[in-house]
Amino acid sequence: MNFIFRSVYRLRPISFRRNMSFDYPKIRRDEKVADSYFGIGVSDPYRWLEDPDSEETKAFVDAQNNITRPYIDSCPYKESIKSRITTLWNYPKHSVPFKHGNKYYQYRNSGLQNQSVIYVQDNLQDKGEIFLDPNTLSDDGTIALSNTSFSEDGKTFAYGLSASGSDWREIKFKNVDTGEDYPETLKKVKYSSMSWMHDNKGFFYGGYLNQTGKADGSETTSSEHQKVYYHELGTDQSKDVEVVEFDDKEIRIGAQVSDCGTYLILTPIKGCKNYLLYFARIDPNETITKKLELTPVVTKFEADYEYITNVDSKFYFRTNKDAPNYRIICIDFNNYSESEWGTLIEEDPKNVLDDAHVINNTMLVVTYLKDVQNTMHIFDLTTGKKLHDFQLDIGSVFSISGKKHHTEMFYSFCSFLTPNTIYRVEFEGDSIKETVYHETKVGDLDASLYDTKQVFYKSKDGTDIPMFIINKKGFVLDGSRPCLLYGYGGFNVNLTPSFSVSRLIFVTNFDGIYALANIRGGGEYGDKWHNGGRFDKKQNCFDDFQSAAKYLVNEKYTSADKLSIQGGSNGGLLVAACINQAPELFGAAICQVGVLDMLRYHKFTIGYAWKTDYGCADEEDQFRYLYKYSPLHNIKIPEDDGQYPATLLLTADHDDRVVPLHSLKFIAELQHKIGSLPQQKNPVLIRIETKAGHGAGKPTTKIIDELTDIFCFISRALNLPFSA
Structure with missing residues (x-):
């Protein structure tokens, strides 16, 4: 039997009081703090929250966690949710092997280890032994x-x-x-x-x-x-x-x-x-x-210029120079004038050249993105002629290992329903031999019980936007199911199919639908897609995401009061902007480590680097469009006595990518303007993690705790039962 349907019984739904009021902390507003941007005054009453070390900020954090924690912990399904996540997360995870010197190395995780361990093998038949275990470096991972x-x-x-x-x-x-x-x-x-x-x-x-x-x-x-x-x-x-x-x-x-x-x-x-491009002889x-x-x-x-390899003074780069879908060029460093550059692999007019990797001395392994799914091929490094097509299912090539002089390579492949599968490719003369090296097993997961499909829907301006949808087989379109919609839409980032235990838990245990919208701002269709969501075109991202929500409701996948949206980092900006602009479209919102103060983001840590996507409020034309959508500055009372969706912000004290002040200031303003309204019965809360950052390197225990809290929040806010 499938891992979800083994001994299934549906818990009798427990009805929560969704129409409840919250006693939010009383937060000091300093109305004297304001800036003038090109003749426009902009107040910033919570600027004091930009100091993470002040006692007042620390007290604010404690006060917020003290109202969020009881709300989440009172979810009657919390232990069941955490148990299910923990059980399904507990499966062996392996990376592709990578060879250095005469040894092979591989990341492995037995299931619930906080950090993956590097193993070393003398050959591929060896079980291997521990080379470096980061779990020994700290007690809490x-x-x-x-x-x-x-x-x-x-x-x-x-x-x-x-x-x-x-x-x-x-x-x-x-x-x-x-x-x-x-x-x-x-x-x-x-x-x-x-x-x-x-x-x-x-x-x-x-x-x-x-x-x-x-x-x-x-x-x-x-x-x-x-x-x-x-x-x-x-x-x-x-x-x-x-x-x-x-x-x-x-x-x-x-x-x-x-x-x-x-x-x-x-x-x-x-x-x-x-990028710029320089070289030094060494x-x-x-x-x-x-x-x-x-x-x-x-x-x-x-x-962009991404180095692939070189043959003597001839250097090969993946670039979007005069090629919005990317191409591979050759620059002779003895004669590097742009007029002398050559093209090895021309730009594909439809598909994005996503990655290139040299192997077996004269071969280029090239992956393309075709309607948000990977294809992979081998080209001759000398002539640019295609030599081989890999037969891939619908999904993503996750990683490739192998050096230029190696006669073998490994790559991993996954999809929404297929966990990591590792393939070994051996090269002997003109022969290319491909075998399955490792298949990941997740308990008794039966992928045949689910359907995955890709749909295209119209955005506000008529652009076709792709979206993946996962649901149980036999699903009936009647609008009664909960849905979790995820998006990002920025920085040329591609959201391709990948395996996730938490998604399948939402689909199965909440009897829901998972949707991933490939909105503009990402790189799914090359520069045109990215540029369609940059600078003064950023509103396209929000329109695309709101149109995804409308599509899911209109096609009766779900209803607005059962639709949750989720995004992190730039995706947190997406979520916050959308609940400001169209709160009536959503039942719940999960905003993780979001960029929320668009007028001051560039003043903190690495924020200045994001000006190439967002623009900067120091420039008048850019200030005017940033001010129109900046989440912190566009919290408005909904029309017709409406309310904001149940909203949970998540941030962490060591996030030096998107610093916590974004989330702290936003929740303070949200509780002040919206939380105090008599019609606002949905909670607007924040979860502030300690000893954690933007997400990379987060230990398994913290990941499971965070997922548990998110699902508990959605369950409570939308009155969703969880079937064990």
């Missing part, structure tokens, strides 16, 4: 592995550690043969690539070594003037050499040693789109003692 890098000979392992979800990293080095760490630790590392010289001693990283004040993830100050440093293995960080810097304080610098080992490729970026036999001499190739922020 809040120290996580971030980016990692092996030296070219595979004998040294550089690994970054993040504490409490912060973007700050400390880099350590491990001797692969002995298992011992080298004595040095590199600190104040952030937004950094990691790349080794081919002498296996020199190491490049990016850092903010001159930053003063706190650097633990709880600060709100911006990190500026990143520099690239050269570190020699076995020496103290104080001896590291500053090798690359730029005058612009907002630039972050990608630095990658070429496959041949004689170039350092530099891709400076100022925002979240469009000699792996010489120690670097001073700044590198840079050669500029691209000096204007106009396009």
